[in-house]
Amino acid sequence: MATRMPNSERSPSPPSPLDQRDAAIQELQKGSDLVKLLGEQLGRLPVQLGCRDDALTSVRDISMSLDSSLYALQSERDQHRGSSSGAGGPGAVTSDGGGGRSSTRARRTTHRRGKHGEEHPRRRIFTTTTPENDGYHWRKYGEKTILNTEFPKLYYRCGYSDERKCQAKKYVQQANRKHPPEFTVTLTNEHTCNTLLPDQPSSSSTSQVLDFTKASMSSPMDPHADTAMLKEEEEEEAPSIDESTRIMSTSVSSYGAYDYNELSPQSWK
DNA sequence: CGCATTTGACCCGG
């Protein structure tokens, strides 16, 4: 467990001359996150406001734009840094996966990925509080407890990966246990299927994912309203986990500076 | 009854 990043202290401002592109990426990330937050805030507004859905639509639009720009920039930087390969992508897909305890196990001699260095697929890492509704259908295919982490990592894959050959994957891991729990979401392989789920907005059923069916919610906020009770995602762990709560005491709420890990096995602990 | 999730086993890279 001596595997620690030599950089025990992450400096917010790297001394090396950052490209304008990197700066733009950071800002875009921040903007994307903020927009997501805005979307949540909007979503929690009373539906009675007719403009709410329109606003949500706009927010979603903005988010997608930001995401696209971010993605493009990151791809550019990625291939600039790594090899000069033009991103062939997972063209040859070996049918065999990892598991399969069948007796007949053909050893996969073909190199799945990772040529000579940095050929890893695109990887977008960000944090959000609502990993469930990003507009895609995800199918969970695994869950693993990561060392030195408090919460397990959940592995999702595009629901149409079979028919549409969509290799998009998504790893979700709870970052902290605060009440608006944040989740670190790692998104790999852009969606090749354009099967975005029915848009949330529109007039009709507004309760697609969030069940406000019985929530009267006369008042916008209840003083004791804290148990949001996420309809999915993340288990509630055993009640024996306490340890010392000294980790990450850096501020509560208010996020002026986010910590974006980029292809680095960094951990909070 | 069909589908998504669960969960232990397996495989691979470091």
Next chain:
DNA sequence: CCGGGTCAAATGCG
């Protein structure tokens, strides 16, 4: 050898 990622049989839910 260990840890992370994936598969696929079993189970639960609609």
